Amino acid sequence: MRFSIALLLLATTLLSPLPTAAQLYSSGSSTEVVDDDLNPGGDIFTDFSEDLESNQILEDERFYRYGRFFSFHISVGMTSFDGNRGAAYDNRPPTLGLSLHQFMDFSSSFSMGFTISKHSMFLGVPTHGFDTNAVGMIDINILRVFWGYNYYIDTSDLGTAFTFSNPRIIGRLEYWYLRNSYIDQTLLDKNSESGLGFAFGVGLEFPIRMRETYLGLEFLAHFVGLSDKNTTSFREINNSGIGYDDLSGNVYTTMLSYIFNW
Numbered sequence: 001m002r003f004s005i006a007l008l009l010l011a012t013t014l015l016s017p018l019p020t021a022a023q024l025y026s027s028g029s030s031t032e033v034v035d036d037d038l039n040p041g042g043d044i045f046t047d048f049s050e051d052l053e054s055n056q057i058l059e060d061e062r063f064y065r066y067g068r069f070f071s072f073h074i075s076v077g078m079t080s081f082d083g084n085r086g087a088a089y090d091n092r093p094p095t096l097g098l099s100l101h102q103f104m105d106f107s108s109s110f111s112m113g114f115t116i117s118k119h120s121m122f123l124g125v126p127t128h129g130f131d132t133n134a135v136g137m138i139d140i141n142i143l144r145v146f147w148g149y150n151y152y153i154d155t156s157d158l159g160t161a162f163t164f165s166n167p168r169i170i171g172r173l174e175y176w177y178l179r180n181s182y183i184d185q186t187l188l189d190k191n192s193e194s195g196l197g198f199a200f201g202v203g204l205e206f207p208i209r210m211r212e213t214y215l216g217l218e219f220l221a222h223f224v225g226l227s228d229k230n231t232t233s234f235r236e237i238n239n240s241g242i243g244y245d246d247l248s249g250n251v252y253t254t255m256l257s258y259i260f261n262w
Contacts (some may be wrong), residue, residue: 068211068261071101071109075218075257079117079142083249088234089140092118097255101150111148111172115253116141125240129233136184144222148172150203166205166214173198176224197224205259216257223250 075097081089099113119140126134149171155163174197182188201220208215229248236243 067106068103070103071214071259071261073097073099073101073113073216073257073259075099075115075216075255077218077253077255079115079119079251079253081249081251084244085247085249088121088244088247089119090121092120095253095255097257099146099148107152107154109150109152111150112146113148114143114145115255116143118142123234123242125242126237127233127243128235128237129231130185131237133185135182135234137182139181139183141179141181143177144174145177146172146174146199148199164207166207168203168205170199170201170203170218170220172200172220174222174224176226178226178228193226193228195224195226195229197222199223212261214259214261216255216259218253218255218257220253220255221250222253 076094077097078091078093079095080086080091095115095117097113097115099111101109101111103109119142121138121140123130123135126132129135151169153167153169155165155167176195176197178193179190180192181190199220199222201218203216203218205214205216207213226247230246232246234244234247236245
């Protein structure tokens with residue numbers, strides 16, 4: 001009797017239908033295993049790109065709320081030279097300048113503007129280009145027009161003094177125009193020189209009223225090839241001990257600016 005019951009149970013088990021793979025992995029099954037990272041429909045790069053776009057939108061919103069869009073600089077300062085031009089020129093401050101800046105975001109802006117400076121030069125003895133009469137006094141007016149890029153350094157992890165100084169790195173492309181007026185040579189007309197150059201330097205901007213007005217400082221070194229750089233007109237003759245082989249030399253400016261923002 002027991003043997004018959006055992007055979008019946010064994011036959012029932014063998015004849016019962018097995019669950020299919022579809023049934024094992026059907027929706028709602030407790031044995032379902034789905035890995036999103038391995039799902040062909042998922043894309044981790046798309047998710048990363050969406051995060052970047054979201055962060056950029058938040059940064060743009062913060063800039064439009066708290067950033068500066070334009071600034072106008074009224075500047076006054078000093079222009080000096082080194083080399084032979086520095087030895088020949090007497091600087092006549094102040095140097096004056098105006099510039100307009102457009103901000104792209106918190107860390108960068110583009111600028112354009114101009115600066116003018118005055119200098120003089122005096123030679124009381126004949127030289128190579130003025131061998132009969134000494135050239136005497138020369139008044140020199142210099143105009144430079146520039147286009148620049150400004151990168152504002154992130155100071156959020158530094159002290160308060162650095163943060164409120166708004167340090168920036170400055171790069172410029174410049175066009176220089178120089179005009180000479182011969183005061184003691186009435187028969188000589190004014191003549192002009194020009195040249196292209198570039199400038200690098202640093203700047204600081206201290207807020208007077210946040211986002212509205214600032215006090216700025218700029219320190220720039222200029223490298224320009226003026227067309228009279230290799231002139232021999234002022235070269236020494238007759239062993240006078242006075243004269244200049246050429247007018248080579250670089251330029252340096254220090255400017256103080258009052259800045260309006262909107």
